[in-house]
Amino acid sequence: MGAGVMQKEGGGQRRRRRGGRARPMAEINVTPFVDVMLVLLIIFMVAAPLMTVGVPVELPKTAAGALPSEAEEPLTVTIAADGRVLIQTTETDMSELVTRMQAIAAERDSTRVYLRADGAVAYEQVVQVMGALNAGGFSDIGLVTDTGGPELDAELTGN
Numbered sequence: 001m002g003a004g005v006m007q008k009e010g011g012g013q014r015r016r017r018r019g020g021r022a023r024p025m026a027e028i029n030v031t032p033f034v035d036v037m038l039v040l041l042i043i044f045m046v047a048a049p050l051m052t053v054g055v056p057v058e059l060p061k062t063a064a065g066a067l068p069s070e071a072e073e074p075l076t077v078t079i080a081a082d083g084r085v086l087i088q089t090t091e092t093d094m095s096e097l098v099t100r101m102q103a104i105a106a107e108r109d110s111t112r113v114y115l116r117a118d119g120a121v122a123y124e125q126v127v128q129v130m131g132a133l134n135a136g137g138f139s140d141i142g143l144v145t146d147t148g149g150p151e152l153d154a155e156l157t158g159n
Contacts, residue, residue: 056080060119062145074114075104076144079129081118097129101136112140 058081078086085092092100105111113133117126133141 058119059116059144059146061147063147063151074112075108075110075138076114076116077129077133079115079117079121079125081120083121083125085129094128094132097132098135101133101138105137110140111138112142113138114142114144116144 076088080086085094085097087097087100087104101113115126115130115133117129130141
């Protein structure tokens with residue numbers, strides 16, 4: 001990083017002694033290292049939200065809380081408004097969904113999958129995809145919604 005040479009003694013004198021040798025400076029200048037790390041931290045903080053699955057769907061709104069995150073990248077299955085089914089960003093035919101999910105389940109540690117469905121999609125299609133996910137080996141299915149939906153009345157929920 002920043003290795004320099006220090007004078008033996010005498011600080012800023014112009015004359016040197018004949019037998020005096022310069023010794024290497026044993027300190028590392030960490031300021032450039034910290035600067036680079038801070039820039040990388042800012043870049044990753046800005047880029048991380050952009051790395052989510054980018055299939056545009058209009059998610060239904062609900063008052064439910066978020067599921068806890070996991071260490072593995074979450075597997076997302078999306079049902080678009082026009083009825084297309086996508087695994088992450090790859091379009092998949094409904095007849096191939098079970099076999100593809102079985103292949104993916106064999107490679108993953110987690111059985112959790114997130115299902116994103118457009119609010120205009122019929123409930124029947126959502127349930128069919130959920131059944132295919134279950135048959136494919138994923139028993140922990142999380143339904144993805146947007147926050148800000150109607151709040152439930154405490155009298156109706158019993159709390």
